[in-house]
Amino acid sequence: MTTTGPDRTGPDGAGPDRAGPDPGRPDRPDGLRDEPGLRDEPGPRDARDPRDADFIALDGVEKSFDVRRRVGLLRRERRRVRAVDELTFRVARGEMVGYIGPNGAGKSTTVKMLTGILTPSGGRLRVAGIDPARERTRLAHRIGVVFGQRTTLWWDLPLRDSYRLVHRMYRVPDARFRENLDRCVELLDLADLLEVPVRQLSLGQRMRGDIAAALLHDPDVLYLDEPTIGLDVVSKAKVREFLRDLNAERGTTVLLTTHDLTDIEQLCSRVMVIDHGRLVYDGSLGGLHEAGAGERTLVVDLERELPPVEVPGTRVVRVEGPRQWLAFPASASAAPLVAAVAAAYPLVDLSVREPDIEAVIARMYAGRRSA
Numbered sequence: 001m002t003t004t005g006p007d008r009t010g011p012d013g014a015g016p017d018r019a020g021p022d023p024g025r026p027d028r029p030d031g032l033r034d035e036p037g038l039r040d041e042p043g044p045r046d047a048r049d050p051r052d053a054d055f056i057a058l059d060g061v062e063k064s065f066d067v068r069r070r071v072g073l074l075r076r077e078r079r080r081v082r083a084v085d086e087l088t089f090r091v092a093r094g095e096m097v098g099y100i101g102p103n104g105a106g107k108s109t110t111v112k113m114l115t116g117i118l119t120p121s122g123g124r125l126r127v128a129g130i131d132p133a134r135e136r137t138r139l140a141h142r143i144g145v146v147f148g149q150r151t152t153l154w155w156d157l158p159l160r161d162s163y164r165l166v167h168r169m170y171r172v173p174d175a176r177f178r179e180n181l182d183r184c185v186e187l188l189d190l191a192d193l194l195e196v197p198v199r200q201l202s203l204g205q206r207m208r209g210d211i212a213a214a215l216l217h218d219p220d221v222l223y224l225d226e227p228t229i230g231l232d233v234v235s236k237a238k239v240r241e242f243l244r245d246l247n248a249e250r251g252t253t254v255l256l257t258t259h260d261l262t263d264i265e266q267l268c269s270r271v272m273v274i275d276h277g278r279l280v281y282d283g284s285l286g287g288l289h290e291a292g293a294g295e296r297t298l299v300v301d302l303e304r305e306l307p308p309v310e311v312p313g314t315r316v317v318r319v320e321g322p323r324q325w326l327a328f329p330a331s332a333s334a335a336p337l338v339a340a341v342a343a344a345y346p347l348v349d350l351s352v353r354e355p356d357i358e359a360v361i362a363r364m365y366a367g368r369r370s371a
């Protein structure tokens with residue numbers, strides 16, 4: 001997710017914010033201004049509130065940027081980039097939704113509008129009944145944000161001190177803060193890291209530290225932007241498990257932006273796909289499979305190496321020794337094809353392979369581009 005542009009709240013750069021956040025800087029990515037005494041009372045938290053279905057609500061939201069481009073040596077050209085275009089969706093309270101799309105699709109821009117960092121150019125947007133652009137400080141107490149590529153922690157301070165600052169900035173009641181911190185320390189395995197300056201933490205440790213910091217004030221909504229980027233398998237598993245538990249136990253609403261589709265597969269029952277600023281899919285992961293799946297594959301193990309298998313309705317896409325891969329339309333039944341192969345060839349084994357989600361999404365994007 002790109003984080004460039006005038007709305008940036010820290011130094012530019014693809015990697016982590018090396019300088020670390022400046023406690024005196026005006027804005028944090030989660031929209032909270034670093035000033036004492038800003039705590040507003042959070043809104044009602046009645047779980048039976050009928051507005052729960054519209055906890056995050058966007059209606060025809062648009063965001064355009066005016067960009068200047070150099071044309072030749074002296075001339076500059078102004079161009080309007082529509083980053084988000086007529087975006088309409090709902091996220092119910094307690095849902096965990098994946099928000100995916102190719103580079104430049106408009107994911108970051110959406111999240112920035114949801115936090116109040118950016119003001120929409122048009123349309124209507126509400127989070128927990130709050131207009132983020134108008135009441136950014138009030139909203140800050142209801143949301144947590146984790147940017148995988150940048151830290152919101154104080155670079156030179158030990159983790160514990162960063163958490164103390166969060167405690168004071170959000171004015172979290174002491175008992176609540178201790179309870180939340182203890183829980184995060186235990187579940188995110190932070191006990192040995194609390195006295196370590198953030199700059200000395202590994203990426204995985206820092207990420208866990210960031211997730212804890214985003215949750216110490218009990219937000220109702222958590223925006224996660226690439227929370228597992230660059231992490232090893234063990235750290236990814238730990239982060240995912242924590243998020244699953246958080247959602248199940250606390251009912252925290254989660255909007256997850258990621259390029260790692262395993263995050264989505266393991267965490268989200270619903271996924272929204274955005275492309276060129278527009279919502280192009282909103283539904284289950286299974287449905288996404290069907291929408292984007294062009295072909296399935298029969299993997300055929302023959303008794304010996306043979307010329308490519310010829311069965312109507314299939315085409316051989318790969319041959320490795322006695323193993324052959326036969327593609328066939330995803331909508332077709334595999335049974336008659338399996339029977340046809342078994343009748344005509346010396347078969348040892350056979351399996352049907354569904355396209356993996358990466359392939360499905362790549363096909364979906366490619367299809368839209370060529371349409």
Ligand SMILES: Nc1ncnc2c1ncn2[C@@H]1O[C@H](COP(=O)(O)OP(=O)(O)OP(=O)(O)O)[C@@H](O)[C@H]1O
Pocket residue numbers: 001002003004005006007065066067081082083101102103104105106107108109110
């Ligand atoms: N501050 C800005 N000024 C000008 N153009 C911008 C600004 N922020 C985003 N854009 C443009 O808006 C479009 C959407 O960008 P955005 O960062 O929202 O995409 P993204 O889906 O998050 O991409 P990625 O997966 O690469 O991070 C892009 O064309 C981008 O260049």
